[in-house]
Amino acid sequence: MSRPTGRPATGATAPATALRAPAPGWATEADVVVVGSGVAGLTVALRCAAAGAKVTVVTKARLDDGSTRWAQGGIAAALGEGDTPGQHLDDTLVAGAGLCDERAVRTLVTEGPGAVRRLIGTGARFDADEDTGEILLTREGGHHRSRIAHAGGDATGAEISRALVAAVRAAGIDTVENALVLDLLKDGSGRAAGVTLHVMGEGRRDGVGAVRADAVVLATGGMGQIFSATTNPAVSTGDGVALALRAGAEVSDLEFVQFHPTVLWLGPEAQGQQPLVSEAVRGEGAHLVDADGVRFMRGRHELAELAPRDIVAKAIMRRMRERGAEHMYLDARHFGAPMWERRFPTILAACRAHGIDPVTEPIPVAPAAHYASGGVRTDLRGRTTVPGLYACGEVACTGVHGANRLASNSLLEGLVFAERIAEDITA
Ligand code: SIN
Numbered sequence: 001m002s003r004p005t006g007r008p009a010t011g012a013t014a015p016a017t018a019l020r021a022p023a024p025g026w027a028t029e030a031d032v033v034v035v036g037s038g039v040a041g042l043t044v045a046l047r048c049a050a051a052g053a054k055v056t057v058v059t060k061a062r063l064d065d066g067s068t069r070w071a072q073g074g075i076a077a078a079l080g081e082g083d084t085p086g087q088h089l090d091d092t093l094v095a096g097a098g099l100c101d102e103r104a105v106r107t108l109v110t111e112g113p114g115a116v117r118r119l120i121g122t123g124a125r126f127d128a129d130e131d132t133g134e135i136l137l138t139r140e141g142g143h144h145r146s147r148i149a150h151a152g153g154d155a156t157g158a159e160i161s162r163a164l165v166a167a168v169r170a171a172g173i174d175t176v177e178n179a180l181v182l183d184l185l186k187d188g189s190g191r192a193a194g195v196t197l198h199v200m201g202e203g204r205r206d207g208v209g210a211v212r213a214d215a216v217v218l219a220t221g222g223m224g225q226i227f228s229a230t231t232n233p234a235v236s237t238g239d240g241v242a243l244a245l246r247a248g249a250e251v252s253d254l255e256f257v258q259f260h261p262t263v264l265w266l267g268p269e270a271q272g273q274q275p276l277v278s279e280a281v282r283g284e285g286a287h288l289v290d291a292d293g294v295r296f297m298r299g300r301h302e303l304a305e306l307a308p309r310d311i312v313a314k315a316i317m318r319r320m321r322e323r324g325a326e327h328m329y330l331d332a333r334h335f336g337a338p339m340w341e342r343r344f345p346t347i348l349a350a351c352r353a354h355g356i357d358p359v360t361e362p363i364p365v366a367p368a369a370h371y372a373s374g375g376v377r378t379d380l381r382g383r384t385t386v387p388g389l390y391a392c393g394e395v396a397c398t399g400v401h402g403a404n405r406l407a408s409n410s411l412l413e414g415l416v417f418a419e420r421i422a423e424d425i426t427a
Pocket of ligand 1: 407
């Protein structure tokens with residue numbers, strides 16, 4: 001690609017560090033451009049549109065192709081009887097290994113329950129008790145209480161994505177799919193003024209173009225594809241962090257990449273996205289064992305298999321090294337077929353598709369890259385260090401996760417800070 005010839009069609013300029021690309025051949029205008037279409041991006045879009053803003057959502061593949069769809073375990077919030085935001089705060093701070101921003105965590109846990117209820121109001125259906133209608137809650141690593149709401153058993157992200165995509169379509173929000181974002185546009189004062197993007201389509205908006213907007217929200221997800229084995233989909237290539245760096249925004253905590261302890265082991269040559277075996281399986285009572293059936297998490301941590309994720313992942317790696325093994329096992333045969341089918345249909349199907357039947361045999365598992373705890377640094381309103389540029393969800397670093405994200409806090413973070421960003425933009 002060659003360098004832009006002259007100013008982009010928007011009248012705003014791309015930074016000197018911009019990618020080499022042809023000048024935009026088309027342009028469109030909005031009040032807000034949201035880049036990415038997971039829980040964070042679509043929630044910002046919906047809330048801004050509800051407040052009367054003209055919103056355009058651009059996304060690299062299809063609207064439902066991001067990481068949100070793959071989230072299994074659920075969304076954490078102090079919704080259960082006897083649970084409080086304070087207890088959720090304590091668990092989050094411990095998992096974050098002393099490096100969380102406590103104000104950000106307090107915001108997350110305090111606003112979380114309301115944000116989940118508003119998500120339900122948007123159309124997401126969580127698993128609930130048939131008699132009482134109460135949302136069913138499970139446990140995951142690092143949580144001292146059952147506070148993880150789930151949907152479709154282990155298809156929480158898919159349900160959230162379905163509900164949000166349907167709401168975005170119903171609201172008539174402008175969307176541009178198959179659009180790789182290139183660079184941030186800035187006005188003369190250095191304020192964000194839109195983005196350039198490359199659309200691989202065949203319609204009116206094809207090739208390199210520009211969306212001009214007063215506010216730009218990065219919600220591009222993570223960067224798991226940097227690693228050879230990851231739970232992240234193919235689209236998780238760190239585009240948002242790269243754009244932000246080129247635009248001069250500060251990033252922080254990029255070294256804190258979380259490895260999920262239990263990813264289905266598909267052999268030493270397996271590469272790219274690997275099937276996740278949710279922590280919720282351990283939350284419901286599955287055991288981690290070595291090839292001799294020894295539960296090696298016992299005695300290592302008071303929560304054993306439900307210790308924070310970094311501790312479990314490290315213990316698995318240590319045991320693998322000690323035993324010269326390529327993986328460990330997750331044993332949940334005692335669930336029986338009915339529970340597997342009802343509670344974990346997605347994982348059951350994925351295992352069976354790879355020739356493993358968790359009903360009759362332990363599942364081979366090993367850690368793989370899962371989540372970028374750091375990212376584009378933001379304040380509590382999602383503002384980055386570049387005026388007019390916001391970041392939300394996995395691409396952002398709000399300070400909530402510290403060195404290690406507490407299980408199922410990511411969907412919640414996307415939701416809570418998306419609402420805050422929308423409020424800031426439309427105030
Ligand atoms: C899982 O279901 O184990 C993943 C949940 C998360 O990443 O928080």
